[in-house]
Amino acid sequence: MTEKKVAVAGASGLVGANVTKALLAEGYRVNGTMRDTGDASKVPFLNDLPGAAGRLTLLQADMSDPEAFLSATQGVDCVFITCLIPTYFGPTGTPAREMDDAQGYAEIIMPTVDGCLNIMRAAAQQGVRNIVICSSTSSTNPPQPVACKNEIDHWSDEAQQFREKKYTSAAKTVMEKAAIELAAQQNLRLSIMLPTLMLGPAVIPAHGESGFQGMLKSLVNGGAPRHEKVPNGSISMIHLEDLARLFLAAYENPQASGRYFAVYDSWHWQDIYHELAELIPDMAMPAPLGEIPQPPTGFDFTRRDSLGVKLRDIPTLLRDTVTWIREARR
DSSP states (O other), X not given: OOOOEEEEETTTSHHXXXXXXXXXXXXXXXXXXXXXXXXXXXXXXXXXXXXXXTTEEEEEOOTTXXXXXXXXXXXXXXXXXXXXXXXXXXXXXXXXXXXXXXXXXXXXXXXXXXXXXXXXXXXHHTTOOEEEEEOOGGGOOOSSOOSSBOTTTOOOOHHHHHHTTXXXXXXXXXXXXXXXXXXXXXXXXXXXXXXXXXXXXXXXXXGGSSHHHHHHHHHHTTXXXXXXXXXXXXXXXXXXXXXXXXXXXXXXXTTOXXXXXXXXXXXXXXXXXXXHHHHSTTOOOOXXXXXXOOOOOOXXXXXXXXXXXXXXXXXXXXXXXXXXXXXXXX
16 A cells, blocks of 8 residues: 555546546545536545545646646646546537537647646646546547557547547547657656546446446437447447556556557447347347448557556456446446
């Protein structure tokens, strides 16, 4: 057990809450930030975590404010930045895909970039030298697809993402590059986690109401699947608790830095629905694929595996998620 103090920016988010839980389990003292420390739908679940009494301090901070994180980062050894969630709509509700480049840059990309850099600068000002950021595999899709991609050579092209109006994805690409540049300037040890779909039990029940978890809840309750027909594509995923352990491993290993795939592997949607049908026998199924399946995304996991974290496989993480949903409704 340790007595070190760390900070989690975005402690009430899906990733941040699980990172906070893992840190408390290892004995860390945690400064957890959230936009609203009066949010009764989130705060009680964080305060009920084992070890939270006496070792978790919740602080209100918004990443758009350059001064907001000075207090949270004072006296800490590492800052985990988990608040850079995907932004699909502008402040007035305009969908990102309906924006032009200027609006997409101003309303989707720069809030993420500036927010990340604000937190990093506050940490550096307080003498923090260790940073771990949660980004996304959306920054690792080169213009010409490769059979097996790695974190060093393979980057998304933000110009191409702009042309395709993928401003939400471009935000991660631009943010990572800016964070790497700032880390070099400030002599910070920066690690970047790259997850896609994150499943498993969530700390805060509200996180199970939307996204893929929300679809699984609908399927468990007899609702329709997300797709009318099985898509001819794949998606990579990881267990939330394993993702949190990767965050800790990147921080606790002084040799760790740079980008790390934070996924177990990628599965075709046909295989995902087949596995779900085993877990939820009476679920509604989408129409069959009816064509040759495209191969799933290939990853080189050399860097991920160097962190020494054993990850649960996809059948296990799907089962854990479905079990959590069923237990939550009792």
